[in-house]
Each structure stands twice: as C-alpha cells, then as structure tokens.
Amino acid sequence: MDYPYLSAFRSQMDFCGKCGDCALAVELTTAKKHINKPCVIKNVLGFEAYDARGRILILKRLLDGTLQLNQEIIDWAYTCLLCGNCQETCLALDNGIDLPSMMEAFRRDLIENGKYSPSGKPFEILEKTLTHHNPYGEPHDQRFHFILSENFPPHADILLFVGCTAAYRQQNIALSAYKILKKANIDFTILKDEKCCGSVLLRYGFHDKVKVLAEELMEQIQKSGIKTVVFPCAGCYRTFKIDYPKLIEMPKDIKFIHFSEYLEKLVKEGKYHFRFDSQTRISYHDPCHLGRAAGVFEAPRFLINSINNANLIELETRRNYSHCCGAGGGVKSCFPEISLKVGQNRIIEAAQNNINYLVSTCPFCKTNLSQSLNGQNFKVLDLTELLSQTLDESLTGTIIQKESSFVTHELTQNYITYLSQHPEIFSDLVPGSVLEFTIYDSIDAFEDEKPPTGAFHVVRLENEIEIHPGLADNSDLQLALSEGAVRELVLSKTKKEYSLKFGAFYNDPEEEYWIDFLLHKRTKTLLKMGYGKFAEEAGILDEDEDLDSLDDRVKII
Amino acid sequence: MILESMTQLALEKISTGIEKIVGPENYSKAKYILHSYAEDASPFPGNPPDFVVLPQNTNEISQLIQFAASHNLSIIPVGGRSGISGASIPRTHSSIMLDLTRMNKIISIDKEIMTVTVQAGITWAELIHKLAKEDLTVGFRGPYGGNAGTVGGSLSSNSIGIGASAYGGACDNVVSLEVVLADGSIIETGSGWKKELPETLSHFTRYCTFNDLTGIFLGDHGTLGVKTQATLKIYPIAEGTAFIDFGFTSIEDCSKLLHYLQVHKLVTEAVILGDTNSIELLASTYHDKYPQLTTIVGIIIEEYDQDIANRKKEICEKKAKQFNGKSIGTFLSKAHWLNKFNLVQSLFEEGFWYNTCHLRPINTLPNLIHQTHELFKKYDMKPNEINWIISALATDRCYCTGWITLFLKDPTKRPLLEKIWHELRELEISNNGVPYWTGLLWEDYVLQRVNPAFYETIQKIKNALDPYHIFHPGVFKFER
Structure with missing residues (x-):
C-alpha cells in the first residue's frame, strides 16, 4: 500500500533525535515548563509504540517497508489523541515535530485505501x-x-x-x-x-x-x-x-x-457580575483544541478570576503543556476504556488541588472528565455552566477583575509608560513577537509561582509596539523583574543606562534587584526571533569593563 | 529468526509463560510494538526484540530470567533508550526486552546517611523533580537525554553529563546496587552484603568488607545481570548559585583555565564550546557580538551559601583574566544548567546526530580540536551540508568529555559522513581518548585495541556470572 499523505512528512521524521522527551519530560529539567510526562496514552498503555518517538519509528518503518501494515497497526492508528502535547514538548524544530498531523495523514491514507479499523x-x-x-x-x-x-x-x-x-x-x-x-x-x-x-x-x-x-x-x-x-x-x-x-x-x-x-470582552465592559457565596476552589483544564491548537489560555482564566470568591488553583500540567482529558482524536469512540483511563489520571491530577470544581471550556472534555470522576468529591463543569450558576442577577455594572490590579499597580503603570516612550528597546524583535513582563515583590513569589504584582505584555507589530495589560495567551518568553529593579529601570535617562542596569540585575542579581526569564519557546527559536539581539541590547551580554562601571552606577542609585 | 521458525504452539507456550509472570497488559509480541523498541537515539539501524515486557518489580524480573533461561531466550534490560551509542539495540534474535521504565519508584530517601534508593527505571528527570520537593538533589544530575534516560540505563552505560565536573559520571555516585543474576538470584552490593540488616542501615557504603562488587556491574551494558535498584549519594539543594561565561581566542588558554578550575575544585560545572562554529550553533548571540572568540567556557557554581558562590566566582574571574579570558555574560552557563535536559534538542534541526562522545585528559583537548579541524577541512564539511559541534565538559578531576558531534542534513551524503565519522573516532581513540559508553558506536574500535589479558579477564567474569550468555548476547563480542 502507498502512503501519499504520510510520505509528505517523511523528511520531517528525520528530525526526530529519538530523545524521548515527548513521553517522559518533567518540569524541573525543562526550564521550569509545566510539563509532566506529556503523552497521556503512553502513560496508560506503557509501551513505546504509543508515544511520538515510537510512533515516528513505526511510521518510518511502514514507509520504508521494514514493517508491513496489518490489522493491529490499523487499530493502533486510532489510539493517538492527536492532543499535540508531544509536539509542544518537542524542541527539535521551531514548532516541534508535528506528530498529530502525521497520524492524521496516516489515517487519511488508511481511509482512502478502505482500510477499516476493527471497531469500524x-x-x-x-x-x-x-x-x-x-x-x-x-x-x-x-x-x-x-x-x-x-x-x-x-x-x-x-x-x-x-x-x-x-x-x-x-x-x-x-x-x-x-x-x-x-x-x-x-x-x-x-x-x-x-x-x-x-x-x-x-x-x-x-x-x-x-x-x-x-x-x-x-x-x-x-x-x-x-x-x-x-x-x-x-x-x-x-x-x-x-x-x-x-x-x-x-x-x-x-x-x-x-x-x-x-x-x-463583555465582562470587561461591565456587563456581568459573578459571585460565589463563599470561597470556592477551582481548577481549569485547558482543552487541547482551545489551548494548544488555538492559543486561547487567558480568557477562561480571566473569567474564573472575575467570579467573586473564586480561587483559581492551577493544575500541575497546564496551558500549552496541559494533559489531554482523553476524549480527543477519535479515541473516545474507538477505545472508550482508554479514554476513561486517561481521564481518570487527569482527575487524579486535579484532586491534588483539593478543589470544588474542575472547569473546562469544551463539552467533550466535560463529558469524559465527568465520566472519569470515580467518586472524587468535586464537580466537573463547563465554564459556561459555572458562569451561569454564579451569575448574580441582582447586580449589574460592577466589574470584578482581580487581574486589573496588574495594571492599576502604580509601578507597573510607570514601567508601561517608560517602555511606551522607548519603543526602540524592542526594535530587534521580529513582528509578531510577544514579550510578557511580570513584576514580583520577592524572588520567592516568582519561584513559587505566586501571582505577580503587575503584568503586561508587549506585542511587536510591523512598525510599532503595542502594550497590553495582563498576561499574554502565548508569549515567547516571560520576563520577571523585582519591584526594585523596575523602580531603578524607569529612572534611566538613556538607553545605555537602562541596558547597564538591566544587564546587572540579570547577571548579578541581588535580593532587591533581580531579573529572570522563563522561556516559552526553545532558545534557538527565540534567537531567530531577535531575542538574542534584544538581550545584547538589554545589556545581558556585556564586557568586563561595562560590568565594572555598572557596579559603580548601581551603588550610586 | 529463531522465533519465526518456532511452531505456533511453542510461541504460544512462551507467551503464556511470560503472561503468567507479568500479566497480559505488561507484555507484547505485536510487531508494531516490537519495532518501536528496535532503535535507541543513535543512528544505528535497529533490530526488534521478540517480546517486550514491562516488569513491575524485582521478583518478576527474577522469574522472567529463570523463564528465559529455561527456554533458551535472551534478556535485554533497557531504560529510556535515549543513549546515543547503540548500546540497547538487540544483537541477536530470540530476545525478551525488559523495558524497566515502569519500575520508577523512589524506594527510600535516607536523610541521615544522605542517600536515595530508587528502582532502576526511574528517569533522572523524575528523580530530580521528586528530590527537589525534599530540598535535595543528586550530584550527577543525569545525561543530556535525562528526560528519558534512566538511572539503570546510565549505570549500565557509564553515562556522563550534568554535574559531572564536580561529582563525576553516573557511576561515581553509586553506593549500592540490587542486581538479579543469571540464575534469578538477587544480590545487594556494598554494605547490603549481610543476609539480614535493618532496612535503614542496608545501603550506606559501597566499599566495605569484601572487594567492590558494585563496580563489576557498572558499565556492563546489561551483560552481567539486571540492575533493579540503585542507591545514590544525595545533597541538599544549594542556596547560593553563580553563573559566568568566559570567552577566549585560543583553546589552549581555555583549557588551562579548565584545568586550573578542576585542580582547585572551584566549580560545580564547566562546559566548553570548542570552536567558532559551535559558538554560532549553540550561542549565536555571543558569536554576533564577539566574532573573534574561538572558545567559550560556561561556569556554574553551586554552594551552601551565596557569599561563597560569589567569592568563588570572583576567583574564577581573576584566574580567567590571567589566562586571557573575557567575562562575556551568563547565557551559556545558564542555558546549560537551567535547561538541563533540553539543551541539545534544538540542534536536531541541523540533521540527525552522529556523536563521538569519549573521555580524555584536559591537556589533550587543544590538540584534538586542531586535528579535528584539519579533518573537517579535508572533507569540506559545510558545502556537503554536514555541520558539527565541538564541546567538552570538565569531568571529575582533570579530565573531560570530548563531545564532537556531526549533523547530517542531506541523507544522500550519508556515505561521506560515515567516512568522516569513522576517521574522527580513529583520531580520538588513537590520541588519548577512551569511550565512556561503548555500544555499537565504539565497540569495534575498542576491541581492536584492548589488551588481551584485560579482555580475557572480563570474559571470565562474564562466563562466571552468565554462563549461558542470557544477558544481552553479542555485546563486547563475548564468547561462551
């Protein structure tokens, strides 16, 4: 049998270095990304054949004829959730090796050749x-x-x-x-x-x-x-x-x-007021289709945060590294028992947060997670249901936006103003770059992932920059700064002075003055996007002489 | 293939026997599953095993080994198979591959003795992650493929990687092992030799009472037994850290600094990018700003106290200046230390990697790099779309890894690359280098050079411990 659709991916398969990150990477060893064993199917079934590394090897061997198609392989083709967590974790290419598209292409080849999966x-x-x-x-x-x-x-x-x-x-x-x-x-x-x-x-x-x-x-x-x-x-x-x-x-x-x-948008316009009568703990499950696929992460979190008395407790794996609920990619209909096992693992992950509600924004996620609850004492709801039941009918026009403190914080406003007056700082970034700024009152708050005291993000457009309040959906990297560092940075009279301080706070951090990064894209991709030059201009790379003179300058401040 | 010539009945009998030991969900003979285990992260063509089993505990492994022995099957224990030496690829047929990655538990953390005992299938990533919750860490943090690489895999293949400058390689950090032998019996090494000991005191020292049995199994490439547990040294997470990168215009100067740092045990890690091409590939920012640099060393210092780390950094800066080094930032050292097991993957887009990882004295590094450049010049690497990276990591005392890796973008150029790859390995092993892992990568080069008396000795050990050559037959070309 020929595989015309799958063959189109043959050269991409060669970029797989077979490192195994796609199945086994965890958070601390991956620059603090919220990854934990991304392949939820491998986590359930155990064998290598179910993670991206194993799947690519099998597909390559089908293409080169080392392995012949049989009924077991047709069945196997429908065990992938196409959730994309492996691709998100993969650092081999700018956007990771696209295993979901490979599996879809393989399925397309099977369908067009009339190869039926046993379940039909x-x-x-x-x-x-x-x-x-x-x-x-x-x-x-x-x-x-x-x-x-x-x-x-x-x-x-x-x-x-x-x-x-x-x-x-x-x-x-x-x-x-x-x-x-x-x-x-x-x-x-x-x-x-x-x-x-x-x-x-x-x-x-x-x-x-x-x-x-x-x-x-x-x-x-x-x-x-x-x-x-x-x-x-x-x-x-x-x-x-x-x-x-x-x-x-x-x-x-x-x-x-x-x-x-x-x-x-409507909540920001003051059209709603949501309220729980008492403190309520909620975790949000990012659906693969909305998060990883479409890049929408912040809106659901903003809405949960807008409910009075709601406490959003993030799951261990979240946002673009969120574990799939187990329902996607046709697995739920072909192998419902596998879907439930995957869902049960996600439920166990959520149960660690001691929550009242696990909330998603996808009816399919809600279905599978509800069916996987296994007696846990929290409820699974869609966000629409949660908002509908907390809709305060008696009040209108009051905006409850916890995240609004990100921009009302005076220091944050000052920094935004300063950067808006110095757009040349971002001149080396390619259009489309999104750089997130977060300000913390202590290094512990940053390392413990407490909410920042201020947050905004800069979007580099063709001929200008836009500064948006709050966290970004899909930033290239998160820049974390101490309040002390920001206070000093905004006093800079020249770009040179700004760079010297910036470099010193990054290279020689002190308790009050520090800057750190969390990379959301691989280093090589960021360098291609101009962040290397940005870092250079920001003073992160500097010569001895500059560093020496900077020490004096910081002391004077 | 022996199993293919077996009657269906005989094959079913073997399947039933394995199933009885591990249960139906934990073994497979499905072809597609077997093929997914055919290769490791090396470029060598693979060879699928005949069965794959996911054992859950030492007892199951003991039973599997006895079952294999009675059915003339071989046993190939593997971890995450992220090694790049071809060490875990089956060499013969009729094999049961034991995928130990489900044996991934921390058995105990002993904060009195400062050891952790783990099942061999735990990945380095998971171990670090879990220890960090107790404010603890291991010295050697794992190989660069440590997201998938397991403790057992590293101990079988002598892996070197993160933390090796201060703590040595994986095997330098072992206190004790639990090993299942060819007859299914189970031993514990080091202070675990006693028949009965309180659990809390069983694994606290490696060298005691008898000779070092632990060392027999380290680096054995799975040929002498199945390592099922390991006890490793642990340390508190450092409170103070310092990073600094120094640029040089000569590898000689850089090597002198590296040697000084290791002699005086000043740093936790010191990693080198060994030529302009490598700097451009992995730290292009530096290349743009300092095009004259030919070598960069990234230094990481971890200490109990921040002031101590800062003071050590000052000493390093002073010494680097004496060796004509220039402080240029923290990009490389931070990328190396903080990205940990996510550092090398971005090089995959240069094409598949053909490594030549080995160990050598620090003072031999400059000569190797010069000779390597001569070789690359001879073969016109770039026009042939073959790229490379030269790096080195100070290891243990005054030796280092030599990490010279070739990247093949155009598969039609593979014959040329194979030629260069071969010459490079000849160059390295002929000029003071020794492989740390062997595998298909180095085996032929090693066996050509091994002292006959040495080889005969390890052959005797093999035949004594595994008389029927159940474990990973073909490796080191041992003969019964």
Missing part, C-alpha cells in the same frame, strides 16, 4: 454525520428541541454555534451559554438548521468529506449576514478557526471566536 467506528460515525448531521446519529430535527421554545431572531450580528455535543449530550452547556448572552441583552441567534462542523471526521482522516461540510456551512453562515460566530465548543472553534482555512477559502469579514473570548 470511523465509518460508522461518517455515515451518521452525513445522514443525520451529527456524529451521534440523533435525529437532526431534534437538534434544538430543548431550546427552540426561545425566540431567536431570524437575523443577528452574533451567531451562537452550539455544536453537536452541546446540542445532544451536554445541553446544559448550550442553555447556560444562552442564559448568559440573554442576560446582557446580546442580539444573537442560532442556525436552526445547524449541522456538524466535521471536527471528528477530520481527526479520523475524512478530509474530503469535511471540505464539503465546510463549504455548505460557510455558505449558510454567509447568507445569514452574521458578523461574529461564537462557539461554546472548543472542537467546533478549532475546526472553523484552524482547520477550515486549510480546506476552503474563508470569508474575511466574519469573526470566529470562542465563547470565553467573547465573554471576556
């Missing part, structure tokens, strides 16, 4: 989706029976794209999203004839079928004159935002955003 699930789900417009095989005309009693306008600027799982299996998510939007009198509607976006079919390898679905859906959305499509489902969102543009030409005048991003 992919073809069963294809048939259900094409016949009933949802992968569950539920009647299409019953899709919105639970909500159609509400009056939806025939035309609106905002479309709530509910998605199959929220429509048929997690209706409370759809109802909660509806309630929240109604509360702020948002002019929105739904597509009464909404059909499956094809997310799961893509993961199975039915790309051609999904292309047709995408064209039909986009035509339907364009005809309705909608300007913004809002998704409570991370899977649908990723499909529209990331996958469709690779299949069809997307309209430029329609925005596609996740519900959490849309709501973040």
